[in-house]
Amino acid sequence: MATGRTHRPATRSRGIPEATVARLPLYLRALTALSERSVPTVSSEELAAAAGVNSAKLRKDFSYLGSYGTRGVGYDVEYLVYQISRELGLTQDWPVVIVGIGNLGAALANYGGFASRGFRVAALIDADPAMAGKPVAGIAVQHTDELEHIIESNGVSIGVIATPAGAAQQVCERLVAAGVTSILNFAPTVLTVPDGVDVRKVDLSIELQILAFHEQRKAGEEASENGAPADRAAALAAEAEAAVTGDRKGPDGDLPAVMPA
């Protein structure tokens, strides 16, 4: 190791695995908690436990950042907090705009987790003229017409979309055209963006559906056979077929064989 660790080894700084990047905030949170308790150092084992990951994984993650630990001792908490913050870009201030001030948008505006880490809500934007000027989380909502102006004059590069699904793509395009290059999307839609623009998606209902899958599997593992969902399945199928021809439904809602043409 210790291969002349210059400040931008193309081999490493370029190559922080995406999976590692996604865990850095987790480590940072755990470290911050330790820092507040004035814990000076922490071992990979302890920190891994606090972050809910494997200790070998944590060490490997940190190894991508450099050798910040001391063998036999562990990691210096404050130093690591700083290094991770810097790596994540949290040592600078990121102005963000939130578009779509409905229930979710308002909740996001009030969310302290944003402001506390170098993220500053530069503006709240909504398409409803009735919302304009109304204060949410201490910030006056502005109308969509001003979107471009807001982005440009504040140098905003990160946008949060909390609009209805139907408006998301259009809002996205306007954000990108105005200079936004990272988007956090809460609308249940697939956003299409040009190269160079990052999109991360948070979809509440998808998470629940994934849980439902596992829940169903747990339930079906003991009652190895379908207990009674046949009725509901049939009902859903019927409802679903309302649109189309709708005359090819399993006789009793059970697994119909592969449907013929």
Next chain:
Amino acid sequence: MATGRTHRPATRSRGIPEATVARLPLYLRALTALSERSVPTVSSEELAAAAGVNSAKLRKDFSYLGSYGTRGVGYDVEYLVYQISRELGLTQDWPVVIVGIGNLGAALANYGGFASRGFRVAALIDADPAMAGKPVAGIAVQHTDELEHIIESNGVSIGVIATPAGAAQQVCERLVAAGVTSILNFAPTVLTVPDGVDVRKVDLSIELQILAFHEQRKAGEEASENGAPADRAAALAAEAEAAVTGDRKGPDGDLPAVMPA
């Protein structure tokens, strides 16, 4: 409940890969849109484009469910909607409880994406006595004291935690003890749960931090390193989440009025 089930990769039985499960809701959403437009069939290429994935991946995903396509034609939209819904367990009704009715909890309660897919909000629960009885999204908030009773009498197996970070673990334990086996966690904490309980985490600030990382990389190609002050890191550390304590208070830092920080 199944007896001694040593923990395994979780995707065993007829082994639908976890990555595939996570995409099924995406396909389902795209298919539902097609269904509403009365589109009878769709090719893997078209559907993949609508869902924002690779067509080969989509076909492979579907192959885990069975052979539901017709070569030379594509997939029957209605039939596929039914199959995926059934696979995800959406053909039955899932009562869920939301614990922590702050800004986010209220937004979740109002979120239509839950109710529209077999998920029914059975109860809203908050620790604040002042909230008790207050209607949110047409449902009267109930006090935490009734948590166990609500879970048991409604047969709730899925719980949503939208409390401050400090309360999350305790709430989690009570939910699990009362019979909940799947948890969607919005609080920025690592939840510890017994085997057999699934936890999915949604962390808003982590998503932003990941975006910031990429944003910094994009911006910092040439302005590689600036002498970032360590003061910033110290300030950040001090201000960061006081998650440990756990009650909603805090100046303006991580734990805002309502959201889990």
Next chain:
DNA sequence: ATGTCTTTGTGAACGCGTGCACAAAGATGG
């Protein structure tokens, strides 16, 4: 100094997920 003990950093093996490329299956037209 030297030995012992703790913990890091990492080489290597393994498993999962992704995407290519193509043969098989079925529709369609003559």
Next chain:
DNA sequence: CCATCTTTGTGCACGCGTTCACAAAGACAT
């Protein structure tokens, strides 16, 4: 009934991420 055309389903190879296991590095005691 046969030929052609479209699209599925999947074998295969590759790369990423995870985990194990251990040598090296440093702290600490004697």
